[in-house]
Amino acid sequence: MDRRDFIKACSTVAIASMLDKGLIGNALASQPGAVKEYEKALLVKEDGSPLSVEDVKPHTNYLFFYPFVSTPCFLLNLGKSVEPVEVELTDGSKYKWPGGVGPDGSIVAYSAICPHQWSYPTKDHTFISYYSPDQPSKTTKKAGVIQCCAHLSVFDPATGGKVLDGPAEVPMTAILLKYEEGKLYAVGTLGVEQFRDFFDMYKKELRKQYGSSRKAKKKSTKCEVIEVSKYAKETIKC
């Protein structure tokens, strides 16, 4: 969903009944303009077995691909319970981000496509990454944030991906997670999606990596989670 679609959808309350309350919960189903359901995808380890909450080390930057096989997302354990917050866009529209999941409510996920100009982690490098509390950014001095070194946008993973600094005008797209019987699932997105711009901008690169645009847009049904440092050869910090 791009910005225009989002604003339009915010006023389209009538489609509320189309959202699966069992999958995304009543609170999210009541704000259909902001929520988009996708395939329910199990998060798994590199060996294919289900990822448990204990596998998600605090303040470590993990990556998985959702809702499409080519769209990267960050998975983070912020080390403490993360409460729901209201996120407001520049046009005044609002949505409620549900906070962290898991037994401690500490696990969150966001699309790793920067909502400024769509910088994203590739196998070669990533300009966008998480800065743990003990490793603040040299430039902005901020820690516990997601920062994009392409143009220095900074986002807060503890408050729904809100913009803290820089030229980005919209928050990061949140990935909706579900915790069930010790397993973690991705079930949808919340906020302003950037996928259309991403697919347009990187058409050539995605075709080369996935074989065709159609293959790059295949929906994820199972998501392997790996550390960003293992996926990208270089994490560019600033």
Ligand code: FES
């Ligand atoms: S692309 Fe991320 S700050 Fe510009």
